[in-house]
Amino acid sequence: MLLPTISLPDQQIKALLLDKINNKTKPLGALGQLEKLALQIGLVQQTLEPQLKHPHMVVFAASHGIASEGVSAYPQEVTYQMVLNFLGGGAAVNVFTKQHGIQLTLVDAGVDHDFEPHPQLIQAKINYGTRSFLNETAMSEAECMACMAKGKEIVQAIKQQNCNVIGFGEMGIGNTSSAAVLMSKLLNIPLALCTGRGTGLDDMQFQKKNRVLQQALDFHQNVANHPLKVLQAFGGFEIAMMAGAMLEAASAGMLVLVDGFISSVAFLCAYKMDANIMPYAVFCHQSDEQGHALLLQELKATPLLRLSMRLGEGTGCAVAYPLLQSAVTFLYEMASFESAGVSNKS
Numbered sequence: 028m029l030l031p032t033i034s035l036p037d038q039q040i041k042a043l044l045l046d047k048i049n050n051k052t053k054p055l056g057a058l059g060q061l062e063k064l065a066l067q068i069g070l071v072q073q074t075l076e077p078q079l080k081h082p083h084m085v086v087f088a089a090s091h092g093i094a095s096e097g098v099s100a101y102p103q104e105v106t107y108q109m110v111l112n113f114l115g116g117g118a119a120v121n122v123f124t125k126q127h128g129i130q131l132t133l134v135d136a137g138v139d140h141d142f143e144p145h146p147q148l149i150q151a152k153i154n155y156g157t158r159s160f161l162n163e164t165a166m167s168e169a170e171c172m173a174c175m176a177k178g179k180e181i182v183q184a185i186k187q188q189n190c191n192v193i194g195f196g197e198m199g200i201g202n203t204s205s206a207a208v209l210m211s212k213l214l215n216i217p218l219a220l221c222t223g224r225g226t227g228l229d230d231m232q233f234q235k236k237n238r239v240l241q242q243a244l245d246f247h248q249n250v251a252n253h254p255l256k257v258l259q260a261f262g263g264f265e266i267a268m269m270a271g272a273m274l275e276a277a278s279a280g281m282l283v284l285v286d287g288f289i290s291s292v293a294f295l296c297a298y299k300m301d302a303n304i305m306p307y308a309v310f311c312h313q314s315d316e317q318g319h320a321l322l323l324q325e326l327k328a329t330p331l332l333r334l335s336m337r338l339g340e341g342t343g344c345a346v347a348y349p350l351l352q353s354a355v356t357f358l359y360e361m362a363s364f365e366s367a368g369v370s371n372k373s
């Protein structure tokens with residue numbers, strides 16, 4: 028699969044955007060991160076009057092072979108059960124997307140279950156879960172490429188609906204394990220700094236998770252530090268599909284809303300394939316999962332929110348969405364010093 032081409036936003040409009048932001052009736056810089064966000068959205072959309080159109084959340088779900096090694100506090104069947112819960116409207120991400128008028132789509136990227144057709148569900152099953160990466164590669168090269176291609180296709184279809192802002196969530200018991208190993212390998216950071224307690228492991232279980240994952244990393248020590256190879260070795264289908272989808276979204280000039288730890292690791296994979304994705308990304312929140320703070324630091328990313336959430340599903344994107352609306356709206360609606368007749372500083 029050919030990676031989509033991502034162009035960096037033209038910087039010509041930057042001075043005008045800054046001028047517009049700085050001339051609003053407030054002390055210089057007083058809207059803090061909202062000002063940075065407004066500038067970013069204006070640059071991505073190449074306009075002084077950016078708009079958020081048809082916001083969409085895509086939740087990619089998949090089963091993980093590594094889950095059979097006892098690395099999660101919850102059983103594997105929760106993955107398909109939660110997909111049914113999403114389709115029934117009962118999960119946290121349903122509540123928050125509904126609250127903010129964000130359209131929600133589920134993707135079966137590789138869940139170990141056959142789902143009935145449902146209008147909100149995209150059937151993109153690559154396989155019935157990955158293999159355990161403890162002693163084999165999680166997926167074949169063909170499966171990995173198929174994930175990336177499918178992610179691209181899904182975003183293209185959403186773009187057709189005139190959407191210009193898209194959030195990326197996930198569901199997959201065991202996927203904090205996959206994400207931790209991906210992060211460790213791609214950033215060359217000791218595993219212990221990347222592994223967290225996921226769904227809530229106790230001390231003993233957490234030690235076991237660390238042991239299992241270290242063993243897996245040792246087994247795959249000769250895997251080249253190349254994002255596609257690393258994804259193939261340790262990835263989840265949902266993570267690889269999300270990476271392909273994120274690249275396509277940036278290539279199409281959409282805002283890419285990154286969620287928690289797993290979504291950020293998918294972003295890291297995409298970023299390692301094309302660093303030009305960065306200006307399109309909004310890091311919505313910092314998860315409490317150990318590893319996320321460090322990952323954001325490595326990406327030089329400032330999250331919009333810190334709420335001690337550690338759920339995934341795209342919930343961080345959904346709760347941060349009103350901040351994007353505020354950023355866009357103040358650009359539109361706030362008076363300037365001139366229009367309001369307020370004296371600017373001398």
Ligand SMILES: Cc1cc2ncn([C@H]3O[C@H](COP(=O)(O)O)[C@@H](O)[C@H]3O)c2cc1C
Pocket residue numbers: 098099100101105109197198199200201202203204224225226227338339340
């Ligand atoms: C009921 C339930 C709902 C969830 N929604 C998201 N996750 C989150 O937890 C999982 C990752 O944690 P681990 O690696 O420890 O399995 C993922 O499915 C993630 O989306 C959930 C987990 C559970 C149990």
Ligand SMILES: O=C(O)c1cccnc1
Pocket residue numbers: 203225226286287288289290314315316319336337338339340
């Ligand atoms: O930050 C996340 O995405 C996360 C953390 C713990 C469990 N599931 C998801």
